[in-house]
Amino acid sequence: MTDTAFALLKPQLDNADGVALWIADENLLNQASKVNPAITVISNRFDLCQQLESAGWQSQFSDFDFSPYADHSVDNIIYRVSKEKPVVHHIINQAIRVLKPGGTLALAGLKNEGIKTYLDKAKKLFAGQMEASKSDKNTWMGILQSPGSAATELLDDQDYCRLRDVASDDHLSYISKPGVYGWNKIDKGSALLISALPQFIASLASPPKSLLDLGCGYGYLALNGASLGCLVTATDNNAGALLACTENFRQQQIDGHIIAADCAEGIDQRFPLILCNPPFHQGFSIEGDMTDRFLKAAHRHLQPDGIACFVVNLHIPLERKAKKLFSTIEVIADNGSFKLIRLAQPH
Ligand SMILES: C[S@@+](CC[C@H](N)C(=O)[O-])C[C@H]1O[C@@H](n2cnc3c(N)ncnc32)[C@H](O)[C@@H]1O
Structure with missing residues (x-):
């Protein structure tokens, strides 16, 4: 089954360059896309990392650990939202930290997953720099451009990394x-x-x-x-x-x-x-x-x-x-x- 939200992100995956990250979770199992060698996939799912690596992608299996990336060091991040809110908030918060000024976060998802709320929140964090599009009435994508300055108030990720x-x-x-x-x-x-x-x-x-x-x-x-x-x-x-x-x-x-x-x-x-x-x-x-x-x-x-x-x-x-x-x-x-x-x- 093709995921309409992932389909919206595909051109972003094809065109990403520089230092580029694709944040992937279980929603993306068996969703194919042409390999882009500029991209590193970060996933918390072992099966997905294996699947993507055997298809030729570079991947990092981690709990969405962005610590290897310095502040303002990444050009593009592509992310189809996850099911759980703290995960989505963690990734948006990390994106604003690691993106270079002018770097982009492409965020897509379905209406019943709360994508419109996520886009509204992310837009605020990215100081209003967003281009939104949709493929049907349920599927939305926003491309957010990093203003380069640190966000004043981050989204509540329930202190995602803390055990x-x-x-x-x-x-x-x-x-x-x-x-x-x-x-x-x-x-x-x-x-x-x-x-x-x-x-x-x-x-x-x-x-x-x-x-x-x-x-x-x-x-x-x-x-x-x-x-x-x-x-x-x-x-x-x-x-x-x-x-x-x-x-x-x-x-x-x-x-x-x-x-x-x-x-x-x-x-x-x-x-x-x-x-x-x-x-x-x-x-x-x-x-x-x-x-x-x-x-x-x-x-x-x-x-x-x-x-x-x-x-x-x-x-x-x-x-x-x-x-x-x-x-x-x-x-x-x-x-x-x-x-x-x-x-x-x-x-
Ligand atoms: C219902 S939970 C049970 C968790 C735990 N055993 C407990 O009793 O609280 C199922 C677990 O299966 C894991 N899981 C899902 N898909 C898996 C897979 N393909 N291989 C191994 N574990 C998987 C999930 O991450 C989750 O931790």
Whole structure:
């Protein structure tokens, strides 16, 4: 599916020169554009960086880290707005810092994503220097020209880069930051999974020596699973999640591995225990695709006598999808919102 907002930005990508940055997030998976060697892509999505690098783009996988760029050192920035407001505000704030006087920020998005509000705010920050256009009544782009002076008041990005305490329970406290899935709370489904962990692992012949947290976010499942005394591996596709998880491991003194990967691809190890709260959707791809991909990843990484513990919303037909991959599929709990599913005997 072509994204109309991205389509508006394509000529900007083709024509960018000097020092140019394309800020890309999950919305842009599978959206093709001709390679422009002047551009460095910055993305917080590992899969997108891999995809763009294999297509010939230069990319930097980071949590939208602009610190390598000095003040007023960049000529063009191209950005299709993200879903989350703090991310968008962070990028607009950084753009005003790093752009040279006369350098441009091309910003596009859809009306229901708040693009008009973003353009209004950015226009103020850029001292009124903006050229706006639209391709249909829902899709807008603004090209903002840097006045070269520092902005007096930046947009509220909720202190985007700062790792902070966000939640705690009877056992642990958790560190996270904006840009991470459900960053300022404990996910209810994940809490349910952890409360049922003894029930999940009761069927194992011996205590697990290692576990994999598949799609770890800030590391809630991994941190709680570590209390089983096993070696923990946590993996995610999102750079901010990996930063937060690393900090949580450091503070809780967990000696585990944290690995950037797309659905654990590139991890060769198999585990006796896998914990997973899979994402519903990714960019424009539908939830079914992601559920299937996470199930396949669990199948690839599970030891023959191991178990994979999943939590999903009730409406997700995980049991049906898992049939092709596992012989044992058991719903061990259902609280009216989430269900816990034990998968074993991969075939
Ligand atoms: C529902 S959240 C669960 C987060 C965490 N495990 C928890 O319990 O709070 C799903 C996680 O999957 C990650 N994710 C999405 N797509 C991914 C992919 N292709 N590969 C690996 N992780 C992915 C997201 O970044 C997010 O952290």
